[in-house]
Amino acid sequence: MMLRTFAEVKEFLSSGKSVLDIVEHYIDRIEEQKDLNAFLEVFEDSARKKAVEVDQKLKNGTAGRLAGMVIGIKDNLCYKDHRVSAASKILGDFESLYTATAVQRLLDEDAVIIGRLNCDEFAMGSSNENSAFGPVSNPINKALVPGGSSGGSAAAVAAGLCTAALGSDTGGSIRQPASFTGTVGLKPTYGRISRYGLIAYASSFDQIGPFTNNLEDSALLFEIMSGEDEFDATSSSKEKENYTAFSHKDQLKIAVIKESFETPGLQGEIKEKMEQVMEELKAQGHTVDFVSFPYLDYMVPVYYVLTTAEASSNLSRFDGVHYGYRSPDAKGVEETYKKSRTEGFGEEVKRRIMAGTFVLSHGYYDAYYTKGQKVRRVLRNRTDEILRDYNFILLPTTPTVAFEKNAVKDPISMYLQDIYTVHANLTGNPAISIPAGESNDGLPFGIQVIADHFAEKEMFGFADQLNKVFEKA
Numbered sequence: 431m432m433l434r435t436f437a438e439v440k441e442f443l444s445s446g447k448s449v450l451d452i453v454e455h456y457i458d459r460i461e462e463q464k465d466l467n468a469f470l471e472v473f474e475d476s477a478r479k480k481a482v483e484v485d486q487k488l489k490n491g492t493a494g495r496l497a498g499m500v501i502g503i504k505d506n507l508c509y510k511d512h513r514v515s516a517a518s519k520i521l522g523d524f525e526s527l528y529t530a531t532a533v534q535r536l537l538d539e540d541a542v543i544i545g546r547l548n549c550d551e552f553a554m555g556s557s558n559e560n561s562a563f564g565p566v567s568n569p570i571n572k573a574l575v576p577g578g579s580s581g582g583s584a585a586a587v588a589a590g591l592c593t594a595a596l597g598s599d600t601g602g603s604i605r606q607p608a609s610f611t612g613t614v615g616l617k618p619t620y621g622r623i624s625r626y627g628l629i630a631y632a633s634s635f636d637q638i639g640p641f642t643n644n645l646e647d648s649a650l651l652f653e654i655m656s657g658e659d660e661f662d663a664t665s666s667s668k669e670k671e672n673y674t675a676f677s678h679k680d681q682l683k684i685a686v687i688k689e690s691f692e693t694p695g696l697q698g699e700i701k702e703k704m705e706q707v708m709e710e711l712k713a714q715g716h717t718v719d720f721v722s723f724p725y726l727d728y729m730v731p732v733y734y735v736l737t738t739a740e741a742s743s744n745l746s747r748f749d750g751v752h753y754g755y756r757s758p759d760a761k762g763v764e765e766t767y768k769k770s771r772t773e774g775f776g777e778e779v780k781r782r783i784m785a786g787t788f789v790l791s792h793g794y795y796d797a798y799y800t801k802g803q804k805v806r807r808v809l810r811n812r813t814d815e816i817l818r819d820y821n822f823i824l825l826p827t828t829p830t831v832a833f834e835k836n837a838v839k840d841p842i843s844m845y846l847q848d849i850y851t852v853h854a855n856l857t858g859n860p861a862i863s864i865p866a867g868e869s870n871d872g873l874p875f876g877i878q879v880i881a882d883h884f885a886e887k888e889m890f891g892f893a894d895q896l897n898k899v900f901e902k903a
Contacts, residue, residue, distance in 0.1 A: 435593070435646070436496075436499050436593055436647045437644075439500075443488070449497065452542075457472060465567065466572070467564050469591070471546050476543070477544045480543070484497050484498070495540075495654065496541040501592055502546070502547045503533060503543055503596045505547055505549055505582070506553055509546075510526055510527065511525060515546075515562075516551065521748070522754045528627065530628055531624035532596065535654050548563060549583070549603075552779050556606060556844050556845070560776055560778045567835075569611065570588065570611065570612065574873070577611065579603040584610065586641075587613050588611035594642045596641075600631050601733050601848045602827075602851025604617050605617055605851050605878060607641075608827070608863045609828045610874070610875075611874065614865070617862070618652060622670075623638045623639070623655045624662040625637070626662040635733075640652060645890060648862070649890045650673075652886065653670065653672070680715055682717070683821050684822050684824050685721040686704070687720075690826060695830065697829060699867070699869045700828075707900065721820070723812060728805060730849055735802040736802045736803070738786030750766050751763075751766060778841070810857045813880075823880040827863040850878060858883060860881050860884070860886050860889055863876035864896060864897065879893055
């Protein structure tokens with residue numbers, strides 16, 4: 431038995447089963463699939479306790495909208511009295527003193543949090559090979575990566591180890607793993623979901639979002655998590671909508687970024703599927719045009735200048751003094767800082783901290799960071815311009831399907847995995863990756879929709895239309 435969607439969970443409950451039965455089912459599956467290394471910790475006691483509470487509420491008729499949904503959370507989201515490490519040695523056995531707003535809103539609607547999921551350390555990576563606790567395997571083929579940085583979340587949902595999972599998306603960390611595992615991955619508009627309780631990587635890019643096995647569950651979780659939060663000054667006060675009621679529109683105008691088709695690394699099957707989808711959309715009466723976005727080659731470099739700068743600042747708090755790992759060999763204050771950070775952080779995190787410190791340093795700040803911010807504004811302006819003339823932007827989620835572990839050894843080649851996903855983070859737009867097809871060797875890939883700011887309702891409606899297009903194309 432596989433409980434892959436909330437609809438299946440509700441059907442299971444209506445057959446006389448309990449939420450506790452559902453939790454036990456997932457705990458058993460996690461144990462069976464532990465070689466995926468998706469879960470860093472299963473919260474068995476608190477999950478069972480919450481399940482019993484929800485069962486009682488179901489009997490009383492007072493249960494919330496998510497009663498029976500079992501959710502895994504990426505290991506950079508805080509959950510009170512539970513450990514959180516951002517998959518890093520430097521946080522040691524740190525236990526959170528509070529719960530992230532997004533997680534709390536799910537708990538308030540009677541979701542059960544089953545455990546914390548493996549990820550690239552501090553969400554820095556595109557393959558989930560940078561965790562201090564070992565790599566995650568792709569459940570479709572365990573020799574392959576699941577994508578990153580939210581690889582544990584994607585693998586858990588794809589393998590049916592929980593109904594849904596939360597990830598964070600700084601440059602594609604939800605959408606890229608969703609593409610590699612055949613799941614639905616949503617990156618909301620910046621500020622739509624509170625970041626309070628998310629361990630920061632790059633604060634002006636990070637956004638929390640769900641992994642699910644269908645659009646309906648994605649919209650439901652998004653609706654519950656979104657909205658203003660007094661604890662996050664960057665959260666938007668804009669009213670949220672009913673995102674679960676999908677509406678289809680005739681004669682949409684869809685922009686396809688011409689340069690995304692000209693990327694030399696774009697896999698043949700993905701390009702072919704994109705072309706078929708474009709033809710089918712035209713056949714249904716929609717306008718589909720190639721538009722020029724001549725900045726594709728600049729996006730990854732700008733993204734890494736700005737995010738590493740923010741990471742350098744954000745990660746300065748992990749110093750071996752306040753909490754987390756402290757080097758046992760350190761003597762004196764300076765040595766405590768140096769040795770704790772040297773031993774506590776992994777190679778990729780150290781690389782990004784150093785790069786970020788360099789771009790913020792005296793003499794280089796204007797050449798790199800200031801220029802990067804100016805380019806970011808150019809990208810935002812051009813994106814807004816396109817979305818004034820078109821309803822949506824359509825492009826591949828990833829240039830290829832999932833690759834083998836240890837196959838990409840060069841950091842720059844790894845960074846280029848994000849070539850299609852960093853766009854929405856640089857500009858703050860919402861984006862969603864939905865499973866579009868499979869390569870000749872049976873590996874899934876996604877197609878991505880970018881919408882105007884706060885246009886998630888319309889984006890879900892179009893994604894639902896696209897699902898029907900994929901069946902025909």
